[in-house]
Amino acid sequence: MSDIGYVKPQGQDAQFNDFVALLKPRVMSLVVFTAFVGLVVAPVPVHPLVGFISILFIALGGGASGALNMWYDADIDRIMKRTQSRPIPAGRVSETEALGFGLALSVISCVMLALASNIFAGLFLAFTIFFYVIVYTMWLKRSTPQNIVIGGAAGAFPPMIGWAVATGSVSVESVAMFLLIFLWTPPHFWALALFMKSDYSAAKVPMLTVTHGRKTTRRHILAYALILAPVAIGLGVTSIGGPVYLATALVLNAIFIHGGWVIWRRAEETAEAEGYRFEKRYFYFSLLYLALHFGALLVEKALHLWPAYAQFVQGFTWS
Ligand code: HEM
Numbered sequence: 001m002s003d004i005g006y007v008k009p010q011g012q013d014a015q016f017n018d019f020v021a022l023l024k025p026r027v028m029s030l031v032v033f034t035a036f037v038g039l040v041v042a043p044v045p046v047h048p049l050v051g052f053i054s055i056l057f058i059a060l061g062g063g064a065s066g067a068l069n070m071w072y073d074a075d076i077d078r079i080m081k082r083t084q085s086r087p088i089p090a091g092r093v094s095e096t097e098a099l100g101f102g103l104a105l106s107v108i109s110c111v112m113l114a115l116a117s118n119i120f121a122g123l124f125l126a127f128t129i130f131f132y133v134i135v136y137t138m139w140l141k142r143s144t145p146q147n148i149v150i151g152g153a154a155g156a157f158p159p160m161i162g163w164a165v166a167t168g169s170v171s172v173e174s175v176a177m178f179l180l181i182f183l184w185t186p187p188h189f190w191a192l193a194l195f196m197k198s199d200y201s202a203a204k205v206p207m208l209t210v211t212h213g214r215k216t217t218r219r220h221i222l223a224y225a226l227i228l229a230p231v232a233i234g235l236g237v238t239s240i241g242g243p244v245y246l247a248t249a250l251v252l253n254a255i256f257i258h259g260g261w262v263i264w265r266r267a268e269e270t271a272e273a274e275g276y277r278f279e280k281r282y283f284y285f286s287l288l289y290l291a292l293h294f295g296a297l298l299v300e301k302a303l304h305l306w307p308a309y310a311q312f313v314q315g316f317t318w319s
């Protein structure tokens, strides 16, 4: 992880865009959306300015954890084709710059979130950054094929942080949102790993595809899709759910399980001959799946503000 021997290539000075890239903005956009939904659907109203500032610092904290992840993973990012053009392996940002940037943003975002909302939310953000950087990136990622299963918790905390901004606490609803993302992460990631296997084996990262092969990974995707469905649907009978969410979850989970079944049944030769077309589609569908579940929660919130609907929903939710 040291910068010894690092020579910044001439004419390749870091640009603003390189520091933005360190924040992993595309992945973080969905992370931040889930935090936003967690904040909005909470039963305690938040002043719009406090809400805006809080989401801004959650986004900054998430980005900071991305920069620290890229700092630590620079050695493997140099090996994998997908990551070779990132700012550090491409030589546009030094490891020291990325480390300083990530640490500074982490501290600023946690302190500012605590000041803008409450200490619990600030500490929760700090714990999430710790979990992604230390527990997932530095420890689990390189040591076990269960890396993304356990480490995935980091990506599942943001809606709980959003909820904590509003309420200062944890509840059944926020834990249910956590579980939705936690159980979604393995199929999301393993679908990608099915068509990226050679990259991870070259970098000696013990992803399930590398250690146990594609057949086992396919079985695990279906297994997680099956466990995920009752949790995703169950969220619909908590106080933040309702008919719109339930209908959305039923359709999306039927598609997700069907896709998992197809992935499990596919012969490796067929998948390879087709350029892993179905696996790629399943990966992109996983993103839509999560976005639509959280989008449906927002719709429910809007409808709950309408008293007649809220009364109707109370009939079949349990809290
Ligand atoms: C440990 C957990 C996770 C792992 C290992 C993982 C891994 C990945 C990888 C390797 C990519 C490929 C694209 C890239 O290099 O940026 C990706 C894409 C993506 N992931 Fe995940 N992911 C995880 C959790 C999450 C979570 C929690 C979210 C959001 C809630 C998320 C949202 C996304 C999005 C939006 C993309 C597409 C980015 C793009 O369009 O380039 N991921 N993920």
Ligand SMILES: CC(C)=CCC/C(C)=C/CC/C(C)=C/COP(=O)(O)OP(=O)(O)O
Binding pocket: 024, 027, 031, 058, 059, 061, 062, 063, 065, 069, 073, 083, 125, 128, 129, 132, 141, 154, 155, 158
């Ligand atoms: C608020 C806050 C702190 C949020 C953090 C959210 C979080 C942990 C998201 C993780 C998603 C992600 C980019 C995983 C990539 O895994 P990887 O790093 O193994 O992927 P790579 O090979 O692309 O680097």
